[in-house]
Amino acid sequence: MKKIIYILALLSSTIFFSCEKIFIEKDLKTDDPVENFEYLWKQCDEKYSFFEINNIDWNAIHDTYRAQITDGMSKEDQFIVMGNMLNELKDGHVNLLSDFNISDYHFDWKGPQNITPRVVYEHYIGQDGYLNSPFQHNFVGGGTDVGYIIFSTFPGTMTDDQIDFILNRYKDTKGLIIDVRQNGGGAATDMTRLVSHFMGSESTVYRTRIKEGKGHNDFTALEDIKIKPSDGTKYTKPVYLLTDRGTFSSGSFFTTAMRSLPHVTVMGDTTGGGMGLPNGGQLPNGWTYRFSVTQTWDMDGNLYENGIPPDVLKFINPADTDKDDVIEAAIAAIKAL
Structure with a gap:
């Protein structure tokens, strides 16, 4: 049995959210390219936090890259396709990691x-x-x-x-x-x-919420993030x-x-940008991944993920x-x- 474990470690509620742990266990262990592709796409579909904000058609992206996945393709080719799919999110907190490569979106470009x-x-x-x-x-x-x-x-x-x-x-x-x-x-x-x-008194500096349901717009309520002045x-x-x-x-x-x-x-x-805190897990073939699962809003109601x-x-x-x-x-x- 391989346990697929998601751990989101955030700071205490006075700064971020309380520490959260999300555990998902499945009897999964396979190198099949199709199964790994579908698993990654689904995990992202249910947990990524910026589909609606960035007007991303994740279903269309699925179809584009699923057509490039074939039985018997090499691990390197499979990695390239899946990494390119994740880079469609244009998010520096989104990565696919194998023992031979890491996909990475260059936000600084x-x-x-x-x-x-x-x-x-x-x-x-x-x-x-x-x-x-x-x-x-x-x-x-x-x-x-x-x-x-x-x-x-x-x-x-x-x-x-x-x-x-x-x-x-x-x-x-x-x-x-x-x-x-x-x-x-x-x-x-x-x-x-x-x-x-740099603070004279305690202040709410921004608000944040975490993805909690399978729908693209399913989030917790916004939580005020406060910082106290240093002693x-x-x-x-x-x-x-x-x-x-x-x-x-x-x-x-x-x-x-x-x-x-x-x-x-x-x-x-x-x-x-990069104000969606990342969470991640492991694919059935052993590769790991992460993507943003929170949203952060400033005190004027702006979401500046980009x-x-x-x-x-x-x-x-x-x-x-x-x-x-x-x-x-x-x-x-x-x-x-």
Whole structure:
């Protein structure tokens, strides 16, 4: 017997939903291409969370790709067909994984990479910049009016002491720039911990719901997600949050939570989205998969699964080798306060 087990592990109800476990057991173990295709299609049909929002005709997609599945086809060819089917969802949280390949939708290709890392680290962080993983930071714009912090992931290791040190260093600035361009996400615990240091009081930062029935529109009721302010150092002066299409998953959750605060302005490009938390399981042939099973709404009732638009749209000039126009715009805005 092979047990097909789905586990959705979310944070406590004060941040996300309570931990949930969904168990489905079937006597399934087969390498048959048709059975594996139909199993994957059905699981996605019953549990994926964005069919209606993105106007996806999943039945038509079934017919298109089922016609490409044949008895005796190679595992590699079968994987390509099934992976291509999942990529029709255009969701970076949707993957098929085998022992020889992983299907992956490149959400960050929806727009230009709105950052040149060499320029940022050489001309804004500099040799005297501070490195305290995952953060790199320094004063920018000349003088000590503006602080700049960049990090490319939420690694699950952020601490309050670490954040306190950084914010204490910039406590006398006029404003702070936080750069999450090309931040592909990571641990939600880091995201909520960091947001809590920019809050003066407890606040509902967004709402979320989880898929719970077989119909494409069967969800739980929306739940308010609240974050309490940190007991440590808090920064409530103006903040400019820099984003681009590579800002995904926890990066987008962070953007949604931060933009709900009155002193935060989002600048740059639309994020890559990825605000449906993923759940997954195992196919009868042993391959594993995951796809989004939640929806997240901001406090104005917007569902930004396909990306959160900035308050101020701004792009770099890729030809520049000594300045970043997005950072420069944020510096100018803070100095003008």
